[in-house]
Structure formats: structure tokens, C-alpha cells
Amino acid sequence: MMKVLIQRVSSARCIIGGETYSEIGEGLLLFVSFHKDDDASAIEQLAKKTARLRIFEDEEGKMNRSALDLGREALSISQFTLEALTRKGNRPSFTEAMPPEKAEDYYHMFNEALARTGLDIKRGSFQSRMAIDAVNDGPVTVLLERSE
Secondary structure (H helix, E strand, C coil), X not given: CCEEEEEEEEEEEEEECCEEEEXXXXXXXXXXXXXXXXXXXXHHHHHHHHHHCEEEECCCXXXXXXXXXXXXXXXXXXXXXXXXXXXXXXXXXXXXXXCHHXXXXXXXXXXXXXXXXXXXXXXXXCCXXXXXXXXXXXXXXXXXXXXX
16 A cells, blocks of 8 residues: 655755755655555545645644645655565565566656645655655654555
């Protein structure tokens, strides 16, 4: 089942080979995964939900504003490890993750769907070893999963 782990951040950056690859200020850090049985039908739904998720505070201190409302950015990182099976033993199994060739296409489709919502998207590099440096604001972390 497609998942988007969302963190509200003061800042976040993706570092590859010791160099900053992409970065954002206040906004959303997104870790995106795809299950081997996913189809593309969830992509648009979760992109819209992500962009419109009201996890930023309004004037009264209530979480009532979205990244779109406030013109915030998002940093999208492909994260197949969210599909880990951990029920047995101590070593996670990643057999439920979508194969990389297909997952890369889905990751790009998800980012394009996010951009169509009006959200300013920065990206990680698919299948690269990345270091993610982030300041989680709140902390606020929300897991979105495809709803059937």
C-alpha cells in the first residue's frame, strides 16, 4: 500500500556525496514508498491529500493551514524501507516493496502530481545513498496511506 510519511519541517536538505543536492525552508519533508501490488490510481489521491493536509498553525495556534495555503515547499524522498516487514526476526524484509524500475516511475508520477497541485517540489535522487538533514517542527509527523 502506497505510503507518504510527512514531517512538518523548519528546514530540510538532501545531501549526496557530501554536497547539498536539494533543500527547502519551512514546509514538508516527504518519505514516499510503493508496495509491490500498488497501481497508479493512488498517486493523484495521495498527492492532493499531502498538499492539502492541514498541519500548519493558524493565527490561533490550531493546525488549520496546509502547505498550499501558506506557499510552503516540499522535499520528496523515495523511501522503500517504509515497506519493511518486521514481524519475524530482527532483520527487516523488503520483499513487499515495489521493484525499483517501476517504483522510480511511480515516484516521478507522484512528484508531478504534487507539482500540479501548486506545491513547490524539491526532490531526492532515486536509488541514491542520501543523507537527509531536517528540523522537524513540532514535532509533527503524519503517515498517509492509500485509502481503498
